[in-house]
Amino acid sequence: MADRRIVIVGGGFSGTALAVHLLRNGASGLKVTVIEPREQLARGVAYGTQDPAHRINVPAERMQLSAAEEGDFDRWYRTTEAFNEDTAARWHDGKVYPQRGQFGVYIAEQLSRAAASSPVELTHVREPAVALEGDTVITASGQRYQADEVVLAISHPPPALPGALEALKDHPAVIANPWEVDALDRVAEQDRVAIIGSGLTMSDVVASLNRLGHQGPVVAFSRRGQLPRPNLGGSFEPRPLNYQQQQASTARGWLRRVRQEVAQAAEQNLPWQLVLDDIRLHGQQLWQQLSLNEQRRFLRHLRPWWDVHRYRIAPQVSAVIEQLHSEGRLQLQAARLLSAKAEGNALRLTLQPRGGEPKILLVDKLVVTTGPAHGTLLKTDALLNQLATQGLIQADPLALGIAVNADSQTLNLDNEANPHLYVVGPSARGRFGELMGLPQVAEHAETVARQLLDIHASQPVERCPTSPKIF
Template sequence: MATARVIIVGGGFSGTALAIHLARQSSTALQITVVEPRPTLGGGVAYSTPEPAHRINVPAARMQLSGEEQGAFDRWFRNQPECSLDSAAHCADGAVYPQRGMFGRYLAEQFAAAAKAHPQITLRHIQASAVAWEGEQLLLSNGEALQGDVLALAVSHPPPSLPRALRPFTSHPGLIANPWQHGVLDAIKPDASVAIIGSGLSMADVVASLGTRQHQGSLIAFSRRGQLSRDNLSGDWPEWTLAPQIVPTARAWLHHIRAEVVRAAEQQLPWQRVLDQVRVQGQEIWQSLPLREQQRFARHLRSWWDVHRYRIAPQVSTVIRQRQQLGSLKVLAARLDNIAAKGDRLAIALRLRNGSVETHHVDHLIVTTGPGHAALTASQPLLQSLSQQGVIRADQLGFGIDVDGHSHTLNREGQPNARLFVVGPAARARFGELMGLPQVADHAADVATQILEELQIAHAERCPPSAL
């Protein structure tokens, strides 16, 4: 029997986790190729950052590849020299929050270990980008053409989408459209005045990164609601059990969760335990909502959910709190009303929630509005190729790629493709809670199981797999 071939496009957490789960689950020969332009696997956008201020935003004990190995990363990190060298990683309650790059290194080691532990599996990494799907072949930026029985898309976080008002200023020296490009933050002088559009996790990372560069100038962060990501929970707290809720509307769930928070407070339990349990049930809750209610959630409640669900590490929270107390960081609920160039500086007019307008002259305006998920299918050549051919389509919520309940992509007509999968956050319009661990890890394991089942079906039918 010919060895089955699986191609995974994207070698961040989702793609690397899928490759590892395939190797662990397969009992027969299998060739797994991960196409990823970075030199090592596992990092992706989140975990390849070299910034020392960028930390995982949950304790290391909650980072894993699967539920069966809970605490594996925590144990691994505590055995690394960096654990003792990085004193800031340690919290008073005994939890550790390593720099994010450490988790990327851990994943790369797990990939290498999986290759050694399963000799019937060929695991390889091709350092290139996928550029097109043509004639049943995946074309790569290095000139290679790959053929596979299954293609899995593990592409999750496109580049930030620049707000329309800022597009005429792309060449202005004061505008930093992507703060994660190498060296751009290094050019900011310690006394420079900086405005940041966006007030979520990316903004927090920027403030922390500027802190390591001894920045002391004024900072203004603004977003429509002016909401900061909340602090993570410290200490050992009991689990919370949600009371039943059967009304499938976003409003009903909002009222229910608020009532649960009140009920928890009466028992001296913090709101974080309630939200953690909502997250655990997040996929079930999401899939119980009809599309119109999912759209209402995305339009009205998503930003509130994000700041409570995606919390910041205590080390980053400390930096933000200190700058607020010193008066060098202001967070405003405002939208950009106007922008003008004043030499190398920018004049930004911010319209506050009360209707008044404030004008600020700043040396830099940094964009931290997050990845442009709504434009994912047009964000890179391969997805453009598949979209133009009608092989994939964007989902109706603007979250990513449309899939069915088995993570098969849906084509232009809404028909599933048994040989083309999506793994990770790009599939969250279908599944719901699919941005943080362990949900992404569990999804990777589920997709691995589905892929192996599809390959067994194809073998049983004794016919070559159909074209993608």
């Protein structure tokens, strides 16, 4: 009997969480390889940042690898030197919002502990995967890694420039990807800055600029001009909804229901966050009850409103934004970008406000914070592009990621599932819905790990030189 090999492509939070669960629960004979170019695992876009202005946007007590470990990150963090040194992490209500890189440190430590005590063999390959041939993953240097199952943990493609900026992608005033190391160091102290987008990334950019000593004016704009809402302060008991109540499975029906629940909560002197939190806990079930057309309606009309209420802002970052706004150094506008023209090293932007006349904005820097271009995921990653070109995978119908079945197995162009090729993390959210918040991503990783281990336990692999390819 040969060993069983699982190859995970991508070592951000999703891929690392999957590896942790495989290490914790796997048996001897299982070999796990994580292919991730970064030096350290668990240091993806979200938790790889070292900027002290970037904080976890929910209390640490709500961050964990599994439901059984609720509160573990909070307990771990309070014992660290980082907690003692970062006096701003503890908020007025006693909850802590660590710098985001600390969660990456925590996950890396959990991985190290799991590896030290596990019979499972773990290997980290520090280069990108570029192709899958038969049952073999090939890396950029030509190394080949045979696999019985491959798991795609590739979630966040690079941001895409708005059409009005395509011709200016190389202009020195355009900061197309604020997540690049030292990207904001190009902003001078008195620069006039515009930020396209008004979500969590915009909030991080504003906090970073403030930390770097920027004193110039900042204008953030998006089509709706909505900021992420604040987290709930203090302690409250959950407020569960009655999901047995007659309810139309439509986007409009759920909007009406949520408004009713929020109004009832207000009558009970309870905050609206309790309603949204319970909806989030049941988000995957509710999403899968909607038809494809209703899912599209939600994304087209309600997603921006859901995002600003669901993905909330750390109070420390919110305080910076409120301060800069009160001082007149930060403006928020509901507008879209009509055009952009270069004027030397500056830009002349033409904005179309909602319900107003176009206006001109002269800026020294324009930062794009519209987020990863998930619709381009299958084109921007070499491995995914190869698989899509060969028809082995396809985008989900909502263009949120990769099409999968209920077992997180990829679907080819004939909608046939591949029992040896899985997706873990946000790239599967077209199927599952709520797969961007960390608790749901962690739960998904645990579920996929359980499926893979069930296969390992029930279907030992016999390999010989003439064995057929499995993909």
